[in-house]
Amino acid sequence: MPVQATRNDRAGPSWTAGGRPSTQYHDHDGSHYLTYPDAARLATGGGPAALTRALTERSPGAPLALHVRLPFCRQAYRFCASQRVPSRDSRQAEPYLTRLDREMVLVSRLLGRLPAVQRLHWGGGAPAFLSLDQMGDLFDRLDARFGLSGARERDFSIEIAPREADVFTLRHLQALGFNRLSLGVQELDLRVQKAINRVQPRVLTESLVDEAERLGFHSLNLDLTVGLPLQTPHGFGETVEQVIAMTPARITLRRYAHLPARYRPQREIDAEDLPDAATRLAILAAARQRLDDAGYVHIGLGQFARPDDSLAQALGEGHLARDLQGYTPYPPGDQVGLGVAALSRVGDTLTRNALSLADYEAALDASQLPAGAAHRLDAVDRLHRDAIEALACRRELDPAALSQAHGRDAGAALAGSLERLAPFCEAGLLERHGERLRVTPDGLWGLTQLLAALDPAATPAA
Structure with a gap:
């Protein structure tokens, strides 16, 4: 209803x-259950066979969404909770892009003819790590393998770290066909930025927001993170106020999960600097009060949207849904993930690609789908x-x-x-x-x- x-x-x-x-x-900070069962519980083994069956059995005329994982970033940020490949040289991505194209070929052969792809997402790291030429080449390869839509109603989104992009990056992305952005702000308090090794002045974000609006990008999202080292209710409240002043259509509050045993960069964070439970709640209170006063609608799971945004409208009209990236105003449908650790949901089949870059590349070098885990509901x-x-x-x-x-x-x-x-x-x-x-x-x-x-x-x- x-x-x-x-x-x-x-x-x-x-x-x-x-x-x-x-x-x-x-x-x-529990699972958001963007898949059920939760992706962490998918059984290893049988992934290539399961994905092959799902792709060949799906209706050929059904719409398909694509998600491309690009795990590279120019610097290892201490708060990261995903497997990323830090490098300052975009040429280091070339072997990965070659394997990514091999995966596209294998998947597209199983899919056969498709209607034009209306929904595309690039994420998984810092896609703007790629050079402009690499971005263009990857986009062209996706178009050649799957057929990307040029329709006005398409939804082509990308995750951007403000310090790894500039206005020329946005102009290039807009020329390619991207029309939605998510900017990873995390915090604007300089003390916190230094603690997580991600210093990016507010003006960087503001310049990208202004350029995105000028270029016609819609439903701009700004990501913030709660629970970072040295974070305080007052400081984060000021960050939220500054972000609200940029008038993004969407704001996402994410929870920082401190798992240094799993994620090496987090070992550089002093646990004594992390806010305790009571402080985290006070930080959330500061954020929610400001978002409420500014009129943002709480969609759920830390996602907020202006009342005129498509997410808030979908919530009010009763057709809000979720895909593998989170809330969406569109029917979720089938979604194929490309790249290391990418998730796919095709019909009742869930698969996850190999988690390690070495295993991902080895599978494709053997001309096999890199799905390392699967579950059929x-x-x-x-x-x-x-x-x-x-x-x-x-x-x-x-x-x-x-x-x-x-x-x-x-x-x-x-x-x-x-x-x-x-x-x-x-x-x-x-x-x-x-x-x-x-x-x-x-x-x-x-x-x-x-x-x-x-x-x-x-x-x-x-």
């Missing part, structure tokens, strides 16, 4: 829920997936509607999940309307906990 986005929806949490410590629900999986999407996108879980859609008793099949959701009703994150459960404004700030409760393999906080 459509969701009416009111000012009360935009407000942040009350910071105490059901008498429990607020950190229990609001300071939790069964009827129970599909039910849990749709329940998760209902809460994430429509803010409501209706067992009767799910029963009708799946031809089975959803209440019985989801009994364990509904039991795990009961404490959240008592805490004020959900409210009951007969059999239906609705997410409250407070619940939007604890949405990862609610989604985890719908996953039998997860262990949400009680």
Whole structure:
């Protein structure tokens, strides 16, 4: 059903829920479940066969979205929580781009004829690491292999680190066909920038925002990160105010996850400099108050949008969805990921490419698809997936509607999940309307906990 986005929806949490410590629900960086099962739990082995079957069985006339992962960046930033390849020489990307083209050839042969691709995304690192010529060559290869749309309604997006691009980069991207940008700002406080080894003056971001608007890029998004070293409520509040002054259509608040054992650059961060749980909540409070005052709509999972943006409109009209990058106003459909660690979702099949660059390249050198893990959803999986999407996108879980859609008793099949959701009703994150459960404004700030409760393999906080 459509969701009416009111000012009360935009407000942040009350910071105490059901008498429990607020950190229990609001300071939790769980999975966003952009895939179900969560991508971290895909079974290794059988990936090439699973993806081959999915690509050959899909309807040839169905729309397809492409996601290209480019893991390079010019510098190792200490807060990074993904596998990236730091280098100052864009020529270092040439072997990777060669393998990427091999993957395109293998995938396109299995797909056969396609309607023009309307949705394309470049991310995974800092795509602007590539030279302008490399960007143009990659775009041309994608067009040659898959056929990219030139229609006005296409959605071609790219992630940009402000310090690794300039106005000439944006002009080149616009000339290629890109029409949406996400800028990784993270923080504007100089002390925090130095602590994460990512100093980029505000003027860099402002100049790119101004040029993007002049060039006609739509739905500009600015990424901010909560929980970085030396971050304070006052300092982050000023960052949010400065970002709001740039009037982006979308603002995303991401949570920093400190996992130094997994991500080597994070080992350079002094854990003593990280804000504690109470401070992180105060930082969130500072951000949400300013976003609320500025009129931004809380879409969910840290995503905010102006009321006139397509995300807020899709939420209000009841057709908000999610793809492998997050919230989208478009039907999710099939999505093929290209590059190291890229995810694909084709029909009921999920695959993830090899996580290491060496394994990715070895597979393609052997003329094999580099899918290293896969999962094919069964009827129970599909039910849990749709329940998760209902809460994430429509803010409501209706067992009767799910029963009708799946031809089975959803209440019985989801009994364990509904039991795990009961404490959240008592805490004020959900409210009951007969059999239906609705997410409250407070619940939007604890949405990862609610989604985890719908996953039998997860262990949400009680």
